[in-house]
Amino acid sequence: MRIIDHHIVGSTANPHTAARLADVFDPNAGSVQAQVRLGTAADLERAVAAAQAAQPGWAANNPQRRARVMFAFKALVEAHVDELAHLLSSEHGKVLADARGDIQRGLDVIEFACGIPHVLKGEYTQGAGPGIDVYSMRQPLGIGAGITPFNFPAMIPMWMFGVAIACGNAFILKPSERDPSVPVRLAELMREAGAPEGILQVVHGDKEMVDAILDHPAIGAVSFVGSSDIAHYVYRRGVAAGKRVQAMGGAKNHGIVMPDADLDQVVNELSGAAFGSAGERCMALPVVVPVGAATAEALREKLVPAIAKLRIGISTDRDADYGPVVNAAHKARVEAWIQKGVDEGAELVVDGRGFTLQGHEAGFFIGPSLFDHVTPAMESYREEIFGPVLQMVRAADFEEALSLPSQHQYGNGVAIFTRNGHAAREFAARVNVGMVGINVPIPVPVAYHSFGGWKRSAFGDTNQHGMEGVKFWTKVKTITQRWPDGAPDGSNAFVIPTMG
Incomplete structure (x- = not known):
């Protein structure tokens, strides 16, 4: 029986000694075709340690270099689209044309992420006050995580990790245990594209792994897509742990x-x-x-x-x-x-x-x-x-x-x-x-706009992909600078500064 393991840096687990395995079915035949290892908090800890080691160096790359990795990843996914589509269909059951559409809609966001040097540009005001300039920059959060559903095992992970990684974050993905193979393959292709080890890792699991992600202090943001009840749970627990959370729920369109x-x-x-x-x-x-x-x-x-x-x-x-x-x-x-x-x-x-x-x-x-x-x-x-x-x-x-x-x-x-x-x-x-x-029956926005519902369809105030995604996976730093002429005048040091 094929065992689907985590994609974690330095993983040494023996797939034949796992205590907890979940069945992965072939929906066409109604039979078990593989098993996936359900991870623990210890598995997540190893992934976080690898992410922490890799992320500072990745963020230190200029945005162009990160964009080149995204370009290479896009080309690799396109080269392997038939392999990915067959793998996706074999575990999910959707027809091949629909599987290719799943992959392509994810690639649309990867294409958007290839333009990250432009969208990360901050704001600048010259002469905001006497000799004072003000500017802003967007910086990565550090480590982000995604918890994704079974129905789009390629598209939704790429919606999340494409923007997050391009912005300079490391990313830990917990896909659905029902069809986990495509997310693992995408992580392999990201590594082949030139992303350092630890920048994109995949952990498998059930509620135990979800809770470990929501509680881990080193993970700064979590993106979730699934049912509304679980989305609300993820939002409440993640926010209580001090994280930024976007949790997309159910629908009745x-x-x-x-x-x-x-x-x-x-x-x-x-x-x-x-x-x-x-x-x-x-x-x-x-x-x-x-x-x-x-x-x-x-x-x-x-x-x-x-x-x-x-x-x-x-x-x-x-x-x-x-x-x-x-x-x-x-x-x-x-x-x-x-x-x-x-x-x-x-x-x-x-x-x-x-x-x-x-x-x-x-x-x-x-x-x-x-x-x-x-x-x-x-x-x-x-x-x-x-x-x-x-x-x-x-x-x-x-x-x-x-x-x-x-x-x-x-x-x-x-x-x-x-x-x-x-x-x-x-x-x-x-x-x-x-x-x-x-006159459009499925109004999923293009990648450079954003995706998100209202009411019990979404918890959190930031949508998926587009500029909303960039905002979610980064934090803004604003700098006010002055280069004084001559000796400093301390006469007004105790008065709140104004720009008048």
Whole structure:
């Protein structure tokens, strides 16, 4: 059995003597393909020691030299993209095209990080007072850490460590134990690109490792993506330990369909946004809100045959629209939510339970499901399902449609489909959600903007990547300088200085 170990400088652990191992499944076959070592606080201590040894020298490099390593890393990832995509698909289950997209969206942030010499430039004011200049600089925090989810094992780690490392920090990554191989491979490629040993390390583990990261005094900042309950826990514990924390949580993204929308476009967009990657995306679109009864009936009439045409297959099937979910426990959880919706009185128009793929009957496959007549009072609407399930909530008018995502506990993303510029502008300005798409079903911002939701979708006041990421992984130092002429005059030494 293959053992996936930590990527820690000087690791001497014997993989055959580990006390705690977790199974890594092949979701297509439903079988265990490897095991990952679950680390302890002692493993983290070794990683921190290596990071502390490497970080000062790395930060002392000028930003151009750090950028050259990021350029080299980008080129290596691109050269190994097929290897990484197959490895990712084999543990996660998403189809290869989606796996490549996962990697590319991470590389977009690496490309942004290649421009770090420009974005680290501070501010300067000449003559702020008599003979006084004021300037600022951004300096690294020291050691940062990332705790990442299973659904994007390449993209989200690169979102975090790309900016953090380019800014001069060392970084310790704790990926999901469900699909840990790609993060380890990325760390190997970062070392090959020229980053010193200790600058990017990977530790595996469960809550024990998470708590060790949150409590360690040498780790200055923690970035997290996962469920909202755990995000809130990470935020509270990390802040209590004196850390800077950004913790991204769950989502229940809505797609508002106005009566003037192009329904063929909407159905095409919904098919990918709701069911792509088996719905295992925090920016999936699992709720559609048609405005008006006529819109709802016309949309439903087009959705049902479109869903019937979706092809579910193994992750290497080039014709498959989506593959299996990550493991048996997650499959059972999604199917339980489907039953919950039935029990609550929603109409199950298309039932994806019981789907099997010939030749892969033990795989973790779920067919697409569609609910109609879902109401805001239903728990299945209030909570995140994170599977290939689309729920239709009918709205009588624009105001009701606007209120649904605005009043929901999550506020990650939302989309509106319309030809009406005024309606789109009004919606974007008023909706109580952090990321908005206008005729864009999955409004994930480009790398030089920032990613972040509102309400229970995010804890902390700084978003991922872009300039928000640079701010998160650095601290500002402001210098006020004067070069006096002649002998100093101490007559006003006890008066607070002013610039007048």
